[in-house]
Amino acid sequence: MHTQVNELFAHLWQNYLTVTPSADKIHALLGSSQQNDVLNDHIALRTFNLEKVNLDKLAAHFLALGYVECGEYHFEAKKLYAKHFEHPDANQPKVFISELLLEKCSPELQAIVSQLVEQMDPEAVTADNFLYSGRHWQLDQAAYRTLLAESEYAAWLAVWGFRANHFTVSVNALQNFETLDSVNQALKQAGFALNTSGGEIKGSPEQMLKQSSTLADEVMVEFSDGSAMIPSCFYEFARRFPGADGNLYSGFVAASADKIFESTNAR
Ligand code: OOG
Ligand code: NI
Numbered sequence: 001m002h003t004q005v006n007e008l009f010a011h012l013w014q015n016y017l018t019v020t021p022s023a024d025k026i027h028a029l030l031g032s033s034q035q036n037d038v039l040n041d042h043i044a045l046r047t048f049n050l051e052k053v054n055l056d057k058l059a060a061h062f063l064a065l066g067y068v069e070c071g072e073y074h075f076e077a078k079k080l081y082a083k084h085f086e087h088p089d090a091n092q093p094k095v096f097i098s099e100l101l102l103e104k105c106s107p108e109l110q111a112i113v114s115q116l117v118e119q120m121d122p123e124a125v126t127a128d129n130f131l132y133s134g135r136h137w138q139l140d141q142a143a144y145r146t147l148l149a150e151s152e153y154a155a156w157l158a159v160w161g162f163r164a165n166h167f168t169v170s171v172n173a174l175q176n177f178e179t180l181d182s183v184n185q186a187l188k189q190a191g192f193a194l195n196t197s198g199g200e201i202k203g204s205p206e207q208m209l210k211q212s213s214t215l216a217d218e219v220m221v222e223f224s225d226g227s228a229m230i231p232s233c234f235y236e237f238a239r240r241f242p243g244a245d246g247n248l249y250s251g252f253v254a255a256s257a258d259k260i261f262e263s264t265n266a267r
Contacts (some may be wrong), residue, residue: 004063005092010132010139012043012164015132019232021161021171022192022217026235029179029190030169039173041238042084042094045131045162048102050117055083055099058162062095071252078153078261079104080214085253093168098261109150112143112184116158120122135161138224143234156264159221159230165264166213168236171247180210180239187214190228193267195234198259208249210242211256245266 017023031038047053059069067085074081074097082098089199102110119137125132139158148155156165169183177183185198194200203210216231240248 002089002092005087006062008065009043009093010039011129013167015134016164016233018165019163019219020217021219022214023233023235025190026169026187026214028194029181029186030174031138031189034103034174034175036173039091039153039170040093040143041168041170041172041236041240044096044098045089046153047097047099047162047166047232048101048113048117048154048157048243049099049156050082050114051123052117052120053125053162055081055097058082058131059085060126061131067095071150071251073098073252073257075254076260078258079151080153080261084249090250093202094250098153098232100151100157101118106150109147109154112147112153113158115163116143121145132163132164133158133162140225141223142225144230150266153261156231160232162243164233166234166236168211168238171237171239179238183209183237184212195259195263197262197265198256200255202259203253205241209242209251209253209256210239210241211253211260212237213260215267216264218267231266233262236260237261 045058046084047058064084067087069083071084079101080098085095113220144155147158171180180201195213197217201210202214213236214234216234218229219232220227221230243249
């Protein structure tokens with residue numbers, strides 16, 4: 001079971017690196033001179049709530065590996081719903097999966113998204129490689145722009161498809177950094193831009209979770225009618241605090257997550 005979990009995350013990481021050149025550099029910056037590899041707190045995936053590809057379809061891949069559903073989150077303004085999953089081995093990354101609630105979106109957006117998802121092979125969603133399989137449809141720049149005007153999330157998903165949209169470093173497990181602020185300072189000194197929506201640091205010790213993230217890299221994307229620079233994926237940093245029971249909090253904080261989503265906004 002563990003081998004399969006490790007293999008899945010290795011594939012997700014390799015796929016993430018192909019569109020996130022800064023991640024390798026940040027991984028080296030934080031992990032260099034520490035004995036163990038950087039520990040991942042969690043990853044996140046995005047999807048549409050259409051029957052063919054909804055949150056449960058993505059979650060099934062993790063449930064099959066022993067993951068358990070642990071929390072749910074609502075994002076009214078962004079029209080998103082999310083759940084998080086944990087593995088019985090607390091050293092395995094947590095998983096945050098969100099879905100766009102299409103019935104709350106405009107008929108125009110719904111029509112574009114349906115037309116994209118219709119192009120998918122119905123078998124694709126259960127294939128072993130689905131969670132790092134990327135985009136399964138043709139997309140032109142006009143459709144991308146239309147989605148972007150209404151939902152940055154929809155536009156991102158239309159371009160990038162199914163993949164980890166970020167990995168998250170567990171700051172608790174770093175040997176060379178104690179605080180999230182010291183991580184942020186090192187990142188800024190090395191020239192990486194942070195997501196400042198809601199402040200550089202989201203959350204507090206009282207909420208038992210403090211988070212920060214880079215702004216997504218921008219890479220060249222091929223559309224069916226040309227290419228353009230588009231935000232890809234970002235890197236997140238999380239420090240967890242113990243609750244009354246002495247255990248580190250293992251959930252997410254909706255108000256902070258709401259701002260973390262904006263890490264894929266264009267610069
Ligand atoms: C997920 C944003 C939320 C967190 O740690 O709160 C999140 C996303 O951008 O898809 O990852
Ligand atoms: Ni996250």
